[in-house]
Amino acid sequence: MAKVDPNGSLRGKVALVTGASRGIGEAIAARLAMEGAKVVCSARTAETGDSKLPGTLHATVDRIRAAGGDATFIKADLSSADDRERLVAEAVATYGPVDILINNAAVTFFIPVETFPKKRFDLMMEVQVWAPFHLSQLVLPSMRERRSGWIVNISSPAGIHPKQPYNRRGGGTVYGMCKAALERFTTGLASEVFDDNIAVNVVSPGLVDTPGVAVHGLINEQTKDRVQPIEFIAEAVYRLASGDPKTMTGRVDYAEPLLKELGIAPSELV
Ligand code: NAP
Numbered sequence: 001m002a003k004v005d006p007n008g009s010l011r012g013k014v015a016l017v018t019g020a021s022r023g024i025g026e027a028i029a030a031r032l033a034m035e036g037a038k039v040v041c042s043a044r045t046a047e048t049g050d051s052k053l054p055g056t057l058h059a060t061v062d063r064i065r066a067a068g069g070d071a072t073f074i075k076a077d078l079s080s081a082d083d084r085e086r087l088v089a090e091a092v093a094t095y096g097p098v099d100i101l102i103n104n105a106a107v108t109f110f111i112p113v114e115t116f117p118k119k120r121f122d123l124m125m126e127v128q129v130w131a132p133f134h135l136s137q138l139v140l141p142s143m144r145e146r147r148s149g150w151i152v153n154i155s156s157p158a159g160i161h162p163k164q165p166y167n168r169r170g171g172g173t174v175y176g177m178c179k180a181a182l183e184r185f186t187t188g189l190a191s192e193v194f195d196d197n198i199a200v201n202v203v204s205p206g207l208v209d210t211p212g213v214a215v216h217g218l219i220n221e222q223t224k225d226r227v228q229p230i231e232f233i234a235e236a237v238y239r240l241a242s243g244d245p246k247t248m249t250g251r252v253d254y255a256e257p258l259l260k261e262l263g264i265a266p267s268e269l270v
Contacts, residue, residue, distance in 0.1 A: 002268035004069040008035035009242055014095040016088070018078060018135070019105030021045040022055025023210030024154065024233050028102055029060055030269045031234035032241065033069030040091040040098075041073045043105065053211040067270035078105050078131040079123055088138040097142040100241045103132035103182075104154040110171035110216060121174055128178035133185060136200075140193065149198040150241045153186050154233075155179045155252065156204055179204075183252050190250035199245035202252040205233045232256055235266035 015032045019025035020041035033039045041060045045051040048058075057073035064071035074090050076083040091098055107127045109120045132153050143149030158172050159179030183202050190200035206228040209219060219227060236255035239262060240248060251258075259266060 002034065002067075002270045004034050004036070004064075004067045004270060006036050006068065006070075008037075010035035010037035010100070013037045013099040014040065014091070014097065015100035015102065015241070016040045016042065016091050016098045016135075016139070017102040017104060018042050018131070019154075020060050020073070021051070021057045022053060022060075023212055024205060024208060024230060025102070025104040026055060026060045026063075027230040027234040027269055028104060028237045029071065030064055030067075030069075031231075031238045031267065032100065032102075033064040033067075033071055034267065034270055035238065035242070037070075037100065038095045039064060039069070039071040040095060041071055042076050042078075042087055044075060044077050046073065046075045053215065055211055063270065069270065079107075079126045081134065084131060084134050085138065088135065092142075097146065098139040099143070099148065100150045100152075101135055101139050102152050102154070102237060102241065103135060105131070106154070106178075106212070108175050108212070108216070110175065112171050113173050116174055124174055124178055125181075129181045129185070132182060136189060140198070143198050144193070144196045147197045148245075149193075149196075150243075150245070151186075151189070151198070151200045152237050152241050153182050153200075153202050154205065154237070155183050155186075155202045157206065157254075159183050159204070186252065187250045194245075194249065197245045199240070199243060199249040201240040201243075201249060203233060203236045203240060203258075204252060204254050206254065206256075208233060228255065229266065231266040231269055232259065234269060235259060235264065239264065
């Protein structure tokens with residue numbers, strides 16, 4: 001039975017999860033709370049009506065609190081530098097310095113290169129690449145000072161170079177560029193902060209049934225057998241957000257092989 005363990009392995013730890021109003025971010029927030037973390041959930045959608053998509057920060061926090069966990073939400077638009085700075089400042093004011101940063105939020109447009117608008121390119125790069133970079137800059141000084149911290153960036157197999165036979169419909173080039181940059185950022189930062197005892201890793205989900213995936217119609221007859229339970233991603237993120245920073249850092253992991261390597265089955269979520 002899924003439950004919150006207030007004395008779990010993340011007891012006393014403060015986790016900040018972006019994109020926690022729905023989908024994978026919501027699941028990650030629940031998983032970290034189950035281990036006793038104090039979880040700050042962030043996104044733009046606080047209440048029903050703020051977005052056309054299902055899911056709200058309020059509902060994520062209610063779900064965690066109903067199970068006995070500790071969570072709060074801070075509304076922030078990650079395309080805004082002011083919001084990013086306010087997000088971290090408010091998180092610290094509420095729960096104390098951030099121990100675990102999960103960069104999960106993403107906005108994605110699938111459009112071929114030839115007609116990709118600059119405005120959308122900039123927005124994707126801002127939310128998917130620069131926001132994780134900037135949020136890391138904002139939490140790193142206190143992690144360094146305390147010689148402890150975990151950053152997990154959520155990537156995608158889209159970051160891998162396409163191989164023949166090509167899917168000529170395409171449209172995922174910019175998404176792949178964002179995720180490739182995020183992965184290279186991860187391994188670079190992991191090496192920079194290794195001596196400070198800070199772990200920086202990637203979890204790369206396969207296809208997961210989320211509101212975002214539904215919008216893009218990514219689950220169909222050809223792909224339905226590849227759909228991965230959301231619990232796998234949440235478990236993999238929890239493990240990389242709590243592992244030994246000396247050995248579990250600089251990794252770019254797919255959830256299932258990582259859990260297999262660790263000999264762990266994913267927990268049900270509260
Ligand atoms: P989703 O259902 O579309 O949710 C995306 C989240 O990001 C939402 O909480 C959304 O919240 C937030 N977000 C978007 N733009 C934002 C902005 N400007 N400021 C703040 N928050 C923003 O996505 P998902 O499927 O759960 O995917 C989560 C992550 O996994 C993404 O990084 C995605 O690339 C990656 N991924 C997913 C899959 C999959 O199959 N689902 C596969 C590979 C990788 P608001 O709209 O409330 O702001």
